[in-house]
Amino acid sequence: MQKKCRIEDAIGKKYPESVVLVTTCDRKEKANVMAVGWVAIASGEPLMFMLGIDDGALTFRNIRQTKEFVVAFPNEAMGRETLFAGSNHGHKMDKFEDSGLAVQKAVKVKSPLVRDAVANFECRLAKIYKPGDCPIVIGEVISAHVNRNASLKRLYTVGKGHKLAGVRKH
Amino acid sequence: MQKKCRIEDAIGKKYPESVVLVTTCDRKEKANVMAVGWVAIASGEPLMFMLGIDDGALTFRNIRQTKEFVVAFPNEAMGRETLFAGSNHGHKMDKFEDSGLAVQKAVKVKSPLVRDAVANFECRLAKIYKPGDCPIVIGEVISAHVNRNASLKRLYTVGKGHKLAGVRKH
Numbered sequence: 001m002q003k004k005c006r007i008e009d010a011i012g013k014k015y016p017e018s019v020v021l022v023t024t025c026d027r028k029e030k031a032n033v034m035a036v037g038w039v040a041i042a043s044g045e046p047l048m049f050m051l052g053i054d055d056g057a058l059t060f061r062n063i064r065q066t067k068e069f070v071v072a073f074p075n076e077a078m079g080r081e082t083l084f085a086g087s088n089h090g091h092k093m094d095k096f097e098d099s100g101l102a103v104q105k106a107v108k109v110k111s112p113l114v115r116d117a118v119a120n121f122e123c124r125l126a127k128i129y130k131p132g133d134c135p136i137v138i139g140e141v142i143s144a145h146v147n148r149n150a151s152l153k154r155l156y157t158v159g160k161g162h163k164l165a166g167v168r169k170h
Numbered sequence: 171m172q173k174k175c176r177i178e179d180a181i182g183k184k185y186p187e188s189v190v191l192v193t194t195c196d197r198k199e200k201a202n203v204m205a206v207g208w209v210a211i212a213s214g215e216p217l218m219f220m221l222g223i224d225d226g227a228l229t230f231r232n233i234r235q236t237k238e239f240v241v242a243f244p245n246e247a248m249g250r251e252t253l254f255a256g257s258n259h260g261h262k263m264d265k266f267e268d269s270g271l272a273v274q275k276a277v278k279v280k281s282p283l284v285r286d287a288v289a290n291f292e293c294r295l296a297k298i299y300k301p302g303d304c305p306i307v308i309g310e311v312i313s314a315h316v317n318r319n320a321s322l323k324r325l326y327t328v329g330k331g332h333k334l335a336g337v338r339k340h
Contacts, residue, residue, distance in 0.1 A: 002274050002283050002290055002315035007217050010314035013243055013289040013324065014211075017188050040210035041184075042222060043302020047177050050220055050306065052212060073183055104172050113172050119183040120172055127301045131308040132213020136220065138301040144180035145172035154183065 019157040021085055022051065023070040023103075023111045024062035031103065031112050033095050034059045035086030037157050038134070039071070047141040048126060052134045058090030062111075063137055067125040070106060071139065072114035075152040082155055108143045118152045120145040189327040191242040191255055192221065193273075193281045194232035201273065201282050203265050204229045205256030207327050208304070209241070217311040218296060222304045228260035232281075233307060237295040240276060241309065242284035245322040252325055278313045288322045290315040 020039050025031045038052030049071050053060045063069050074082045084099040096103060096112075103112035106122050113120040123139030130136065190209050195201045208222030219241050223230045233239050244252045254269040266273060266282075273282035276292050283290040293309030300306065 001285060001318050002287070003318055004277060005314055005316050007291075007311050007314040010289045010291065010316050011211075011217060011311075013316060014188065018184065038211045040220065040222065041181075041208045042220075042306055043304050045303050047181060048302045050210065050212075050301070052210065107174060115171060117172070119180045121177075121180065127299070129297070129299055131220070131297045131299075132218045132310070133215050134213050136212055140302070141177050141181075144175055144177040146175050146180050146183060148171045148173055 016156040018154055019074065019082060019086075020051075021072040021074050021082060021101075021114055021117065022053070022059055023072065023114060024059050024068075025066060025111050026062050027065055029110050030094075031096050032058050032062060032090035033085045033099065033101060033114070034090065035082050037086075042138055043140075047121075049121065049123065049139050049141070051137045051139065053137050055135055060135060060137070063125055064128075066110065068109040068111055069123050069125070069137075069139060070109060070111045070113055071121040071123055071141075072117035073119045074114065074155040075116060075118050075147070076155045078116065078155055106143070113145055116147070118147055118154050186326040188324055189244065189252060189256075190221075191244055191252060191271075191284055191287065192223070192229055193240040193242065193284060194229050194238075195236060195280050195282075196232050197235055199280050200264075201266050202228050202232060202260035203255045203269065203271060203284070204260065205252050207256075212308055213310075217291075219291065219293065219309050219311070221307045221309070223307050225305055230305060230307070233295055234298075236280065238279040238281055239293050239295070239307075239309060240279060240281045240283055241291040241293055241311075242287035243289045244284070244325040245286060245288050245317070246325045248286060248325055276313070283315055286317070288317055288324050
C-alpha cells in the first residue's frame with residue numbers, strides 16, 4: 001500500500017544503482033574523469049548512452065570542445081577511486097593523477113580507457129538536451145572494450161542527488 | 171587490462187541494473203503497464219526521469235495522448251509480474267488484469283499507482299527526444315508515494331536489449 005510523501009524522500013528508494021566513470025580530454029589532450037549516476041541506454045542500434053552531466057563540470061566543457069568521451073563501468077573494488085572522481089572538481093586538480101586510476105589508450109578517441117574497469121565504451125557526442133536543470137549528453141558508442149578478467153563485477157552507488165555519497169558492492 | 175571486443179558483447183556487462191514499471195491510461199482511462207530498463211534521472215529540480223519507450227508500445231501511444239504516466243519501482247518479490255509486463259504487448263491484452271498487479275488511485279494523474287511497489291512517481295510529460303532508434307520520454311515528477319512497508323527492496327534486471335530477459339533480487 002502506498003502513502004503520499006515528499007518527492008525528495010521517495011527518490012531515495014532508487015538506490016543502490018549502477019554508476020559509471022566518464023573520461024574526457026581537453027584540446028591539449030589533458031585527461032579528466034568524473035563519476036556519473038544519471039546514466040542509461042538511449043538507443044540500441046546504434047548503441048547510445050544518455051548521461052546527466054552538470055554544466056559546470058570540466059567534463060562537460062571537454063565534451064563540448066572535443067565531441068568525444070569514454071564511458072567506463074568501474075569494478076566493485078574501485079569504490080575509493082570512484083568516490084574521489086565523483087567528489088572533486090577537475091578544474092582544480094589532475095583527477096587521474098590524484099585518484100590513482102590507471103589508464104590505457106583508446107582506439108578511436110583521445111579520451112583514455114579506465115584500465116581496471118569492467119568495460120569501456122568509446123563515444124562520439126551525438127546530442128545535448130536540457131529538459132530540466134542538467135544537460136543530458138547523448139553519446140554514440142563507436143568502440144568497446146572489456147576487462148581480460150571476465151569475472152569482475154560492476155560497482156553500485158548508494159549516493160543521493162548530484163553527489164556520489166557512497167558506494168557498495170552489488 | 172582492457173581488450174577490444176564487439177559492442178554487443180561489452181554492453182552485457184551493464185547488468186544487473188534496476189528496472190521500473192510505467193503505468194499509463196488511454197483516453198477512456200483504460201490502464202496499461204510496461205517494464206522499462208532504460209531509465210535514469212534527467213533533472214534534480216524539478217525531478218525528472220528519462221525513459222526509453224519503444225515507438226510501437228501502447229505505453230508510448232498513451233503517453234502521447236494523455237501527457238502523463240506513473241513510474242513505479244517494483245519490489246524484489248515482483249519478478250514474475252515485472253517479467254510479464256516486460257514481455258507482453260498491451261495492444262493484445264489487459265496487462266493489469268493478466269499480470270495480477272494490484273493498483274491504487276494516484277493523486278494528480280489518471281494512470282494508476284502500483285500498490286506493492288517500493289515507490290511511485292506521478293509524472294507529467296515534459297519532452298520526447300529521439301537521438302537514436304528509441305524515443306526518450308522525459309517526465310516531470312509532480313507527486314510521489316512510498317510503500318508503507320519501508321523495508322521493501324527494489325527489483326533488478328539481468329535482461330539484455332529491449333526485452334526484459336530475466337530478473338533477480340539485488
